[in-house]
Amino acid sequence: MSEKAKRGGTLGRAPIGYTNTLQRRDGHDSRSVQIDPIRGPLIHRTFELFATDRYNYEQLSDLMLKHGLSRTSHPDQPPRSIGTTGIARLLTCRYYLGIVTYTGTERPGQHPPLITRQQFDNAQAIIARRQASSQRRSRLDHYLKGTLYCEKCLHAGSPTRLLSYTESTGRSGHRFPYFYCAQRGPQPRHRQYIPAKYAEQHVTQIWKSIQLTSSYRALLQRTLQHFRSEAVLRRPGRLYLTEDTETRKTMNQTIFSRIYLPTQDAQHA
The missing domain is CATH 3.90.1750.20 (Putative Large Serine Recombinase; Chain B, Domain 2)
Structure with missing residues (x-):
């Protein structure tokens, strides 16, 4: 041969x-x-x-x-x-x-x-x-990755279901970034998702509504690379809005262990 x-x-x-x-x-x-x-x-x-x-x-x-x-x-x-x-x-x-x-x-x-x-x-x-x-595309990043969790999975008894991030591209070439729950099964929560812009708005609203204790303000001050005055830290919502995405990521990971977000069924989107 x-x-x-x-x-x-x-x-x-x-x-x-x-x-x-x-x-x-x-x-x-x-x-x-x-x-x-x-x-x-x-x-x-x-x-x-x-x-x-x-x-x-x-x-x-x-x-x-x-x-x-x-x-x-x-x-x-x-x-x-x-x-x-x-x-x-x-x-x-x-x-x-x-x-x-x-x-x-x-x-x-x-x-x-x-x-x-x-x-x-x-x-x-x-x-x-x-x-x-x-x-x-497989290395897509977002400053909220690793922080967001599925609220519906929390109510279903799975509080550790992390939301994954991806981007899809439509026929027109427009990109649609979103977070989704990878949980699969017969439950209605199958393939739940939330558009990235809504996730960002939701987390921003959380920062606007919270008041940090002195200990958390001190923790945040030690974590951030650049100095933030006490007056600035007393208004975390405004601080969050004015910072870049990398600093927002640090703030989220420092203060919140998990942020649960409401998602919607992809079949009814």
Whole structure:
């Protein structure tokens, strides 16, 4: 098998878009890989559509199913999409460049390519950019993270249910930041959330309404990096409004162990 791979031959079954053929020549079996006349052009079309940067893996899988790109299935079964995993594997498969890989070494294959190097490189650039964007989103931060808890979970007997923070992006490109309760289950509190701006307003109102004791004022003064006079600390609501987000975070974590917020059901938002 290693000699066949070194010559650019395909070991095993060729990926979707190709067909393994067997011919009898001079009394000997001759195996080769040819472009599938139906699926081959669909692989090329998949790379073209992905290059527009308008489709995610799921959308592209569903769209290509309508064009006829499906998993191999029993004739009596309806065709199925290749799925997001199949699309991800397809878009990173170097075999479509006319290359075979054996023990980590690439060699020119005996099979014809389905795409150009430019198409493949464009797809890798889009994938890399999306992965980098996803990693940035996974590190989203907010000065209220780690302080807010779900009020409905408190009443349901789970007082330690911390609210998580994320941001979603609508079709118009507008970002919607919100805190949500990750508790899952049959209870109505499933996927409870509160928009970030309402959470910020709620916490601000708390600061406006409280009066700190002398011991808490002293604690806050020691915690804050810059000096705050006694007169300023006697009006914590005004102080909170005038500070930057990092100082607000410090103030919240110093004075409050938990802040419970009312959330709403995402299904009725």
